[in-house]
Amino acid sequence: MNLEVKRLYLIRTLLDEEDRYRGLAIPSDSQGQRDLLRALMNVRPPRPISNRFLSVQDSYLQELLCNQQITPLSELKPFPNGLYLWQGDITKLECDAIVNAANSGLTGCHQPLHYCVDNAIHTYAGIQLRLKCAELIKQQGHPEPAGQAKLTPAYNLPCRWILHTVGPIVDGPLTERHCSLLASCYRSCLELADQNGIESIAFCCISTGVFAFPRRQAAEIALQTVEAYRRETQSKITVLFNVFREDDFMIYRKLLLKGTD
Numbered sequence: 001m002n003l004e005v006k007r008l009y010l011i012r013t014l015l016d017e018e019d020r021y022r023g024l025a026i027p028s029d030s031q032g033q034r035d036l037l038r039a040l041m042n043v044r045p046p047r048p049i050s051n052r053f054l055s056v057q058d059s060y061l062q063e064l065l066c067n068q069q070i071t072p073l074s075e076l077k078p079f080p081n082g083l084y085l086w087q088g089d090i091t092k093l094e095c096d097a098i099v100n101a102a103n104s105g106l107t108g109c110h111q112p113l114h115y116c117v118d119n120a121i122h123t124y125a126g127i128q129l130r131l132k133c134a135e136l137i138k139q140q141g142h143p144e145p146a147g148q149a150k151l152t153p154a155y156n157l158p159c160r161w162i163l164h165t166v167g168p169i170v171d172g173p174l175t176e177r178h179c180s181l182l183a184s185c186y187r188s189c190l191e192l193a194d195q196n197g198i199e200s201i202a203f204c205c206i207s208t209g210v211f212a213f214p215r216r217q218a219a220e221i222a223l224q225t226v227e228a229y230r231r232e233t234q235s236k237i238t239v240l241f242n243v244f245r246e247d248d249f250m251i252y253r254k255l256l257l258k259g260t261d
Contacts, residue, residue, distance in 0.1 A: 006060040007033050013053050014040040038123050039112035046107050046134035049127065057126055061156035065124075070094050070158050073200050073240060079256045083226065084240035086202075087249045090117060091124045093242060095200040097161035098154070099189050101207065104143035104166050106133035106150060117204045117244075121162060125155040133164065147184030149192045161198060163189045167207030174214060179221055182207055186225040193237055200238040205248055219251045 001009070008026065011033060015021040021040075027033050071088060073095040078084050090098050100121045103109070107130045108122030122129050132152050137144065144150065150164045165188060168181040185206050193201050203222060207213035219241075226239050243249045 001056070001059075003060065003063055004030070004033075006056050006063075007037055009056055010053070010060060011037050011040065013049075014044060017044070035113060041123055041127055042108070042112045042114070042119060043110055044127060044130070046130040048131065054126070054128065058156055061124060061126055065156065065158060068092055073202070073238065076240070078238075081227070081256070082238075083223070083256060084238070085243070085249070085252050085256060086240055087243050087246070089120065089244070090202060090204055090242045091120050091157055093202055093240075094158040095202050095238075095240065096159065096198045097151075097163055097193055097200070098157070098159045098202045098242070099204055099206065100162050100164045101204050101209065101211075102133075102144065102164040102166050104145070106137050106144050106164055106166075108133070116209055121157070125157050125162065128155050129153075129162070147181040147188060149185070149188035151192055151196060159202070161193075161196070163192060163201065165189055165206060167211050168213065170207070170212045170214070174217065178213065179217070182213060182218060182221050183225045186222055187229055190226065190229045190235065190237065190239075194233070194235055198237065200240065202240040202242045204242050205244075208248070215248060216251050219248070219255055223252075223255055 011026055015024055027036060070092050071086065071094065076084050076086055101117055103118065109116050109119035129152060136150050144166050146166045146168050152162050152164065154160055154162050165185040167185050168178040170178050186203065189201065205218060208215050208218045222241065229235060241252050243252060
């Protein structure tokens with residue numbers, strides 16, 4: 001099957017799962033089909049599906065990945081303190097583990113085509129990720145608290161692992177509690193990574209999107225927490241800060257350069 005045939009198979013299978021979607025017109029253009037497939041993956045509940053679907057989905061996502069520009073961590077240069085900064089799509093980064101800014105259900109963003117990192121990671125990892133995260137929540141018997149971390153395979157992403165962490169939601173003035181929980185997100189991810197022999201980790205900007213944590217303060221906490229952890233534990237883990245927005249890049253760059261003065 002070529003890419004288009006795979007995409008149409010995946011779309012039709014997902015449409016046929018739900019009576020309300022049967023008969024829905026499939027766009028004739030490639031972009032419309034890609035958007036529809038992503039939207040269907042975004043809203044699909046965490047449940048099993050046939051091995052054939054997973055095989056075609058994995059082949060499709062891997063082919064998409066081959067057509068993308070992947071950035072290996074090994075090609076980037078660190079700042080003098082050993083920390084890395086990279087602006088781009090975290091789902092196109094090749095390293096041991098990436099961090100997902102998750103919600104308390106851990107099962108990804110259910111809003112079709114949403115721009116958040118949680119949506120992108122679940123889309124391009126594949127639907128196995130949502131089911132795996134749902135199993136973790138079922139095992140622990142309650143939603144994921146803020147400030148902790150869970151580890152899953154990365155499935156079809158170029159990294160090997162995903163660390164899922166729930167950041168604090170800032171719905172008013174910033175408090176010490178918000179700051180403490182955000183620091184705990186970074187430390188929990190680092191601890192879990194070290195426990196599992198993960199040698200490199202890429203952090204997204206946790207809580208600074210729809211969770212509304214102020215960006216500069218979040219960057220300061222991220223850097224301070226990582227530097228304190230490495231100093232206290234003598235961890236050799238390689239840490240990269242991934243940003244998507246230009247203003248975040250400038251904030252991190254300024255803070256990283258300041259640390260070398």
